[in-house]
Amino acid sequence: xxxxxxxxxxxxxxxxxxxxxxxxxxxxxxxxxxxxxxxxxxxxxxxxxxxxxxxxxxxxxxxxxxxxxxxxxxxxxxxxxxxxxxxxxxxxxxxxxxxxxxxxxxxxxxxxxxxxxxxxxxxxxxxxxxxxxxxxxxxxxxxxxxxxxxxxxxxxxxxxxxxxxxxxxxxxxxxxxxxxxxxxxxxxxxxxxxxxxxxxxxxxxxxxxxxxxxxxxxxxxxxxxxxxxxxxxxxxxxxxxxxxxxxx
Amino acid sequence: xxxxxxxxxxxxxxxxxxxxxxxxxxxxxxxxxxxxxxxxxxxxxxxxxxxxxxxxxxxxxxxxxxxxxxxxxxxxxxxxxxxxxxxxxxxxxxxxxxxxxxxxxxxxxxxxxxxxxxxxxxxxxxxxxxxxxxxxxxxxxxxxxxxxxxxxxxxxxxxxxxxxxxxxxxxxxxxxxxxxxxxxxxxxxxxxxxxxxxxxxxxxxxxxxxxxxxxxxxxxxxxxxxxxxxxxxxxxxxxxxxxxxxxxxxx
Numbered sequence: 001x002x003x004x005x006x007x008x009x010x011x012x013x014x015x016x017x018x019x020x021x022x023x024x025x026x027x028x029x030x031x032x033x034x035x036x037x038x039x040x041x042x043x044x045x046x047x048x049x050x051x052x053x054x055x056x057x058x059x060x061x062x063x064x065x066x067x068x069x070x071x072x073x074x075x076x077x078x079x080x081x082x083x084x085x086x087x088x089x090x091x092x093x094x095x096x097x098x099x100x101x102x103x104x105x106x107x108x109x110x111x112x113x114x115x116x117x118x119x120x121x122x123x124x125x126x127x128x129x130x131x132x133x134x135x136x137x138x139x140x141x142x143x144x145x146x147x148x149x150x151x152x153x154x155x156x157x158x159x160x161x162x163x164x165x166x167x168x169x170x171x172x173x174x175x176x177x178x179x180x181x182x183x184x185x186x187x188x189x190x191x192x193x194x195x196x197x198x199x200x201x202x203x204x205x206x207x208x209x210x211x212x213x214x215x216x217x218x219x220x221x222x223x224x225x226x227x228x229x230x231x232x233x234x235x236x237x238x239x240x241x242x243x244x245x246x247x248x
Numbered sequence: 249x250x251x252x253x254x255x256x257x258x259x260x261x262x263x264x265x266x267x268x269x270x271x272x273x274x275x276x277x278x279x280x281x282x283x284x285x286x287x288x289x290x291x292x293x294x295x296x297x298x299x300x301x302x303x304x305x306x307x308x309x310x311x312x313x314x315x316x317x318x319x320x321x322x323x324x325x326x327x328x329x330x331x332x333x334x335x336x337x338x339x340x341x342x343x344x345x346x347x348x349x350x351x352x353x354x355x356x357x358x359x360x361x362x363x364x365x366x367x368x369x370x371x372x373x374x375x376x377x378x379x380x381x382x383x384x385x386x387x388x389x390x391x392x393x394x395x396x397x398x399x400x401x402x403x404x405x406x407x408x409x410x411x412x413x414x415x416x417x418x419x420x421x422x423x424x425x426x427x428x429x430x431x432x433x434x435x436x437x438x439x440x441x442x443x444x445x446x447x448x449x450x451x452x453x454x455x456x457x458x459x460x461x462x463x464x465x466x467x468x469x470x471x472x473x474x475x476x477x478x479x480x481x482x483x484x485x486x487x488x489x490x491x492x493x494x495x496x497x498x499x
Contacts, residue, residue: 024353024354025352025353025354027352028352028353116334116336116339117332117333117334117336118336118338120298120332120336121330121332121336123297123298123325124296124297124298124325124328124329124330124408125325125326125349125350125353125354125402126322126323126324126325126326126328126353126354127353128322132353
């Protein structure tokens with residue numbers, strides 16, 4: 001088991017070296033990147049919107065439940081929700097969801113291409129398939145995931161406002177005062193660092209699982225599952241490491 | 249000319265190819281025949297560089313494919329066209345986009361020049377006018393021909409066909425065989441076909457190698473097939489009871 005882990009880690013590193021090669025045709029790579037940006041960005045926005053608004057809403061309601069009857073000023077809710085969204089909820093939850101949606105999609109797409117000999121056909125044409133099939137996805141993810149995470153943070157804060165203020169849990173003035181209090185721009189930097197690292201993890205891990213799939217449809221299903229599970233584990237691990245490093 | 253020299257290939261403990269040496273002649277239709285599991289596909293994949301042999305060399309004129317670095321390999325592969333057993337057409341692209349793919353990737357031609365070349369290749373395989381269709385909208389025989397059109401779009405020096413007749417009716421098989429032979433002659437390319445279709449052997453086999461259990465069992469041309477007394481060759485050729493009855497009745 002441990003030896004297999006080392007084997008996969010080694011082949012993953014060697015494969016990464018293949019991805020960052022000079023493209024055969026810049027136009028083809030550009031077109032593919034735009035297509036992937038659309039798929040990842042626009043295609044994932046509805047699910048990111050839905051999840052962010054409910055996470056924000058539940059966060060506000062549960063903080064009200066915990067703060068009720070304490071001496072903590074009510075405006076703190078805006079401050080707490082804002083920083084939780086920026087530092088943790090928006091980047092981590094969004095990327096865990098994207099690993100499920102985008103990551104499994106990437107693994108299935110590449111695995112299907114491998115099984116139908118599309119990758120072999122491209123290889124024989126002389127295409128660097130590792131680069132052509134993965135680099136546009138990686139660039140698209142590195143550009144679009146931070147945008148989605150940023151949107152998720154804003155939508156989460158909006159969700160917390162919409163769930164708490166109309167319900168009478170806090171006043172609008174309290175909430176907005178909280179949002180504007182104790183703002184540290186460094187937290188936004190931390191959010192983007194997490195978004196970029198998580199985007200790299202979910203794309204590369206998922207593509208690796210799909211690109212090297214062997215066997216039939218059962219193995220393809222297993223590769224998709226592995227793509228999501230391994231991405232999620234590595235995202236959570238990276239989350240912890242980034243938190244340690246950037247808050248030290 | 250392509251020369252396979254002392255090719256061995258093992259997967260784990262299983263030795264699939266056991267020292268194959270054969271020359272695939274330039275400008276000819278070269279056939280690799282043999283029963284299922286004899287190692288034909290593995291040999292073809294070694295010839296195009298998809299598999300590395302355990303030992304041995306594959307010479308494309310004076311370049312050894314096995315020891316070539318990645319860049320030389322890519323340059324060499326740009327001179328290679330391949331028709332896959334399952335066609336390997338990209339499902340999400342139209343027929344035109346499928347055939348144009350190598351042109352988009354490796355040439356700086358204008359869109360009009362590329363479209364003209366695609367139309368020429370489609371005419372060459374008698375499929376003019378299906379540019380905007382998707383692979384799923386055409387028959388298996390037409391997909392094979394589109395596969396051939398894509399394989400020849402960059403004017404390759406070498407053409408490989410893996411089981412080009414599989415899943416096709418006898419008439420369509422003959423059409424595909426004739427098409428491959430015409431393309432080979434007209435463009436003077438080295439064609440290697442992997443098949444167990446006896447009709448192909450007798451019609452277009454100019455240079456044939458028979459594989460049996462990973463060994464080269466026989467080599468020759470279609471004219472020598474019926475004359476030769478090689479036991480393995482006879483076993484393979486006259487395996488069909490229908491053919492045996494036909495020969496007996498003609499006697």
